[in-house]
Amino acid sequence: MTVTTYSVHDLFGSFDNFASYTTGGLVYGAIYALIALGYTMVYGVLQLINFAHSEVFMYGTFAVAWTFVFLHGTDSASQSLGEALPILLVALLVAMFVSALVALLLERVAYRPLINKNAPKLIALISAIGASFALAEAMGLRDRFAKWVGLDDNLKDYVSPEKARDVYSNPVTINPHDLFSIGGYTVTDVDLVVIGAAILMMVALDQFVRRTRFGRGIRAVAQDPESAALMGVNSTRVVQVTFLIGGLMAGVAATLYMLKIGSTRQNAGFILGVKAFTAAVMGGIGNLRGALLGGLLLGVMENWGSAVFGSQWKDVVAFVLLVLILLVRPSGLLGEALGKARA
Amino acid sequence: MATQTQPPVGTWRNPLAVIGDKWDGVVNAYNRQPLLVRALLIALVLVLVYALPLLRPPVLTTQNIDFGGVMFRVAAFALVALGLNIVIGYAGLLDLGYVGFYATGAYTTGVLTAQHGSWPFFLALPIAIVVTMITGVILGAPTLRVRGDYLAIVTLGFGEIIRICVKNIEWLGASAGIKDIPHPNTIGPAANPPFDKGGLFEIPRVQWDGLTPSLDYDHATHFLVFGALDAIPYYWLLLTALILVLIGDRLIKASRVGRAWEATREDEDAAELMGVPTFKYKLMAFALGAAIGGLSGAFYASGQGGYISPDSFPLLLSMLFVAAVIVGGSGNRWGAIAGGALVAYLPERFREFADYRLLVFGLALTVLAVWKPDGLLPPRRVRRAKAAEAEIDALELGEDDGGVKA
């Protein structure tokens, strides 16, 4: 048997390229990971695929853009990360609030009635698909709603009349600055903030689930809802908190996304949602650390795939990787359920 | 969860059961009739269904889009839902990439009849079915070993892989798609556009002025002319296929295979212990479902427009297909057909809502799901189980409340 070995140079041209593809992938992977948390938490607790989580994220991206319009105005400008930081922090809070609100609304309207009725799992998926359509469309029709309530003149900058379905950009473009270089590849402050923030949020959440009373409640319900209820855990409250956390994390992801990309639209959540869900499954759905691992891995593999086969095959690389991982490890890389997380 | 059982549960189940019970009533009443009456009833219903786009009933008919075209789409969706019902409803496998099979059927037809060959449609059709079935087996063999919920994302991935491949492979027309796919052969004198419309004879359609019907000879359907001007012959063709598949579905559901699917769905481990080779049967469901999806895709490809492109097979369509099956009542073939028909029909009927169409559709899906968690027409076994459950609840509560049982 002959083994053909490829060096980094053969596939990527040079080590600089390789490092660059990897960093680019990590930045995106961090955003996937934060969105994936929403899928993984809900799945861990309810064994339901929260299909509408992508819209929770999308509302967060608009919240960021609107905060900038509100505090900065519509004249487009370029700022460095430092200059934009004050508004960015406000935007982060607003986005977390908005995303959490949408997530809780979703739980109340599309899930709780079904959970109470002990309905089949699949129907919750349909309910979520419906809610996902409705939420995305409602955002695409924001110009009409503004007109209905007679505020279209006041809200002009927020709804962009006649073009509510068109791409909506943050008025402030945040330009990255080079910080330092590794092996000829320069790392920018924006990239570092995105990856750093994502890992920080992950660690915080992980600790929350492991160490706090609520975290114990979540794990208890994830493991055995009936026993948890008998032990005095309010399962409705736990489900709410689960959605809340997913929403907050999606809000963080939305802020980082707007920091890096800078524009959004009413269907921006769909593709990212599919990717994030893939990431969650890859890492082992229901597993928080798995979501981080899956997200980063997916981001990096996509970029490597683009480099080797061309960008049009990126998604094929991602899905083939998923299938391969599931064939070898049928419940994802870390495969451990939320309920079984070590305390 | 048990502690949350509230008194209204017994009464709550009632609206859910109404449609299903009525449907049962209809079926029972029908079954009591003598053979001759039953045959006549079936014939009457069939004639009505076939004639629907010609009758153009006032409220039902779409105003801003050709009703024949809508009925074609409705039948196509019903056929797809019927196929997916085998996968989801019978075998209990959540397939989020079903559009991939729809695309495979369409592309096989396109390649054989237009892109790389000039086969007649009816020769390409069986090949399309076989190719799609093989695709189903190839995709199913590795993935069906994956556990239930994981299967959803894997199938979704395969749906996307098929679409991306089609989009990037020049041999399949890439993003330009396949143009000018020939129509099925016209039966009778062929049309000779633009003036000679051909056909064996003409059937006028009915025109309604309020509730007064009249015949409209100007826009007659030319019998069995498969051209670009009239969708009704395609509807007839597809409806015929739908009926054949329906009969096949009935036969297979009542057979050993159907029972094996049911056992696998309810408890895979138990089924395996009882000697049911579950993997084999799951694969079979997957392949059969795929074949029906391919069949529908083949009809779509050689339909009125005769044009397919990768953009016709978005991921979203898979979601719609799943929604159709589940909204209709997963596991019940009539439910699946009704769901498919509704999902295709409602957005076209309410075109005047224009911008709000998808919003209303999304809301409707959620409301339907929350209101009728078992679908519009749940299978009889589900309704029986629910009824029994409600009865037990009512009996338990009866001691306190004095008989809530409805």
Add this chain to the structure above:
Amino acid sequence: MIRSTKSLRTLAALAGVAALTLSACGSSDDDGDKKSAGGASELCGKNLAFLGALTGDAGALGQNMVNGIELALKEHNDKNADCKISLKKFDSQGSPDNAPGLATQIVNDDSIFGLVGPGFSGESLATGKTFFEAGLPSISPSATNVTITDQGWTTWHRVIGNDDAQGKADAGYLTGKVGAKKVFVVDDGQDYSKGLAGTVKDALGDALVDSDQISVGDTNMSAVVQAVKSSGADAVFYGGYYTEAGLLAKQLRQGGFKGTFMSGDGSEDPNFVKVAGKEGAEGAVLSAPAGPAPSGFGATGLYATQAYDATNIFLAGIEDGASNGEELNKFIGSYTGDGVSGPIAFDDKGDIKESKIYAYFVKSGELDVANPEVIE
């Protein structure tokens, strides 16, 4: 059963007779008036149809076209009170799946004599046969795919240059005026984009250094940016629409790319600058087979001028006395005139004979729509 059929027939026959009488009256009136009044054509009071995306993600483009059509109709109706033409809009959402049903509805609607549209290439390919077999003349303001006019549909026309002409001009501009030695070509994999990018690639010849393809809705361009940088390209051409074009331009600049960024008509929209940001968009060149709208033109947006011109061709046909689809089609085929988007005449395939390609520039943070440069 039999009786009702009979009464139906009688009804239909009566209706038929009534219609005949009416139309006979109408035509005899017409014959008298035609020459003197210079036009109460039989098409007066009837409808023009529009088929394209009005809702959905591409809805804004369709709305632009409708604005152009309605402007032309309003001008016509204000002048000719005795010959009003109205518009019937059909919303395909830009999807080739919805279009055939709508096309059938249009050809079965006797009050419709012509079509402005279809908006996009996909729906054009899916409906062309229907319109051709029904003999309904159509003029598209925006479908640029080269193959549409190769199908032999003699009723199909467009008032916009196809992707071939634009791609050649763009490649010539990059290698000539810009003096680029190495051009990197990117597209979004859609039919329009691939067609345009393909022509550019062919026309570039040796100057093409490499190419890549992203997908619509993608926002992560880091792999493409890296590929461009490591290829050492001094210019990038992007085939696609403004959202992805803007993101690519922005991420290229942020990644340190210094060369020229160019894209086609799909990106020629002020939103390109918004997405790319001022610095990302600066210096970008966006070509389009359409000149700037004359000052004071009452409709804005990409393709509005073409839709306006297309409508005016139909209206000119009516004024010329065309009374049915066949005559109208003949009139369109031999039409020559100056529209607001440029000179218009059709070759025998239905393509516009002469189409000028303009290059628009992003200067000091804005897309300068008033001062383009003719590049072909």
